[in-house]
Amino acid sequence: MSCTTRRLLRSRPVKTSYFNNIVSLDAVTAAIRSEWCDYLPRTWSGVKHFHHSKHVSTPPTIENADGHLVGIKTWEPSPTPPLATLPMPMLLRSLLISTVCVKPYLLTPSLSILSFLAKPNRSFLFSIEKNPLLHWLVKRTLYDQFCIGENAAEATRNMKKMHDFGISGILLTYAKETTFDHKSKTAHTPGFDAQQSDAVKKKCEDIEAWRVGTLQTVRMTGDGDQVAIKMTGAGPVATEAFTAGSLPPKQMMDALDEICVAARQAKSRIVIDAESQHFQKGIARTYYAGRSRRLDYGVKLVRGAYMSTDERSKIHDTKEDTDEAYDSITRDLLHRNSDGFDGLKKWPRMSVLLATHNKNTVMKAHKLHQEIKEAGLHVVPLEFAQLHGMADSLSFTLLNAKGAGGETPKVLKCSTWGSLGECMAYLLRRAVENRQAVSRTQDEFKAVKAECSRRMRSAAGL
Numbered sequence: 001m002s003c004t005t006r007r008l009l010r011s012r013p014v015k016t017s018y019f020n021n022i023v024s025l026d027a028v029t030a031a032i033r034s035e036w037c038d039y040l041p042r043t044w045s046g047v048k049h050f051h052h053s054k055h056v057s058t059p060p061t062i063e064n065a066d067g068h069l070v071g072i073k074t075w076e077p078s079p080t081p082p083l084a085t086l087p088m089p090m091l092l093r094s095l096l097i098s099t100v101c102v103k104p105y106l107l108t109p110s111l112s113i114l115s116f117l118a119k120p121n122r123s124f125l126f127s128i129e130k131n132p133l134l135h136w137l138v139k140r141t142l143y144d145q146f147c148i149g150e151n152a153a154e155a156t157r158n159m160k161k162m163h164d165f166g167i168s169g170i171l172l173t174y175a176k177e178t179t180f181d182h183k184s185k186t187a188h189t190p191g192f193d194a195q196q197s198d199a200v201k202k203k204c205e206d207i208e209a210w211r212v213g214t215l216q217t218v219r220m221t222g223d224g225d226q227v228a229i230k231m232t233g234a235g236p237v238a239t240e241a242f243t244a245g246s247l248p249p250k251q252m253m254d255a256l257d258e259i260c261v262a263a264r265q266a267k268s269r270i271v272i273d274a275e276s277q278h279f280q281k282g283i284a285r286t287y288y289a290g291r292s293r294r295l296d297y298g299v300k301l302v303r304g305a306y307m308s309t310d311e312r313s314k315i316h317d318t319k320e321d322t323d324e325a326y327d328s329i330t331r332d333l334l335h336r337n338s339d340g341f342d343g344l345k346k347w348p349r350m351s352v353l354l355a356t357h358n359k360n361t362v363m364k365a366h367k368l369h370q371e372i373k374e375a376g377l378h379v380v381p382l383e384f385a386q387l388h389g390m391a392d393s394l395s396f397t398l399l400n401a402k403g404a405g406g407e408t409p410k411v412l413k414c415s416t417w418g419s420l421g422e423c424m425a426y427l428l429r430r431a432v433e434n435r436q437a438v439s440r441t442q443d444e445f446k447a448v449k450a451e452c453s454r455r456m457r458s459a460a461g462l
Contacts, residue, residue: 083393094392096141102445111428111431114431115428118427142427147389148417155417159172159222162415168412170225171226171228171353172227174417175422175426176230176233178232178236206236208251215258226268227270228270228272229272232283234255237252245285248286299352301356323361353382353384354382356385357394365382384409385412387413388413390444
């Protein structure tokens with residue numbers, strides 16, 4: 001985990017078309033009815049009719065060398081648009097959010113307001129937890145777009161919807177975490193009252209709350225789902241240890257054991273988030289201290305997270321350098337290239353999860369993975385993941401990308417659950433990320449806008 005994180009940050013300088021299949025003469029009538037009827041306009045009752053007439057044009061024919069008719073060319077139905085699966089309310093909300101994100105004169109003040117609301121100890125008027133009107137407004141817009149539920153019942157219900165959409169699984173995260181801002185040199189844990197810090201440290205109430213919330217996350221997962229753990233959510237006692245590069249208190253180590261046992265019983269995989277650079281040394285030490293030799297390695301590769309708060313010297317100078325670092329790590333992992341990992345002598349059993357919204361990276365990785373399969377080489381299990389409410393067009397495009405054997409890539413959605421107050425730091429990062437990734441945000445906006453236009457034309461019969 002720590003090896004790939006360091007390499008990513010600094011180590012590398014970093015239509016409707018003709019369908020050419022031939023059908024037999026026996027299938028001519030069926031082809032005309034099934035293929036042509038789909039292109040006829042709907043009547044007022046919504047039923048498509050096929051009218052037999054001598055004036056109806058015939059499709060292009062296929063003849064053999066003797067000039068005898070052997071088949072016809074049929075039209076291939078247009079592929080299902082990537083966002084066609086999404087219900088209209090969700091699509092309209094995505095259009096609203098993406099419109100704000102691509103308009104600087106809307107996004108800049110929105111970020112300022114969100115940052116103001118995310119700060120602790122606000123008065124009733126500006127508290128999203130206490131002010132019901134403000135809570136409703138943020139909940140129905142930003143929260144519902146980027147988070148999966150405020151409680152277990154809501155999250156489980158929305159997880160089922162995602163599975164029904166065709167998503168392979170949910171990478172579920174309990175929102176409680178601590179972020180560290182290198183500019184202000186301050187750490188912030190939503191929901192934690194700094195004035196009560198001494199009492200909380202003695203009782204370790206926040207470690208217990210984190211344990212309960214994370215165990216509940218594990219119990220909410222099902223077949224194909226995974227659990228992402230944010231260790232900084234355990235509060236100041238834990239984060240102080242992580243900052244010093246030390247192990248957290250025994251209470252937290254015991255909680256981690258309990259969480260791992262619960263995950264094994266639920267047949268769920270656990271992903272340990274690296275989180276802010278400020279805490280990574282201690283998190284990595286905790287990870288290796290609790291790791292059994294019998295377990296396989298898993299690599300979740302990300303880029304851009306915590307970019308606005310992490311130390312600038314540990315970030316590439318340009319996006320191009322970051323992209324090259326990410327893509328080269330991906331190639332080395334899929335090819336099991338030891339040279340890219342300090343001459344690793346023996347590769348452990350492992351799987352790779354590419355958590356990225358970069359379409360070029362995703363498609364190149366998918367193609368490379370298929371080439372390795374077809375060549376009969378060792379295949380590293382590969383999955384893809386995008387954030388909840390973001391890059392939906394990419395997620396569903398991947399799900400429509402069949403491999404040589406007809407298999408569908410595994411696509412997960414990284415979904416966060418927790419109270420609105422607990423999710424504010426996460427929501428703020430999503431908003432900042434959309435501001436920084438201008439080109440990708442524009443692509444998402446165009447995709448959502450195009451799908452809305454397509455549905456309007458379809459409803460109008462155009």
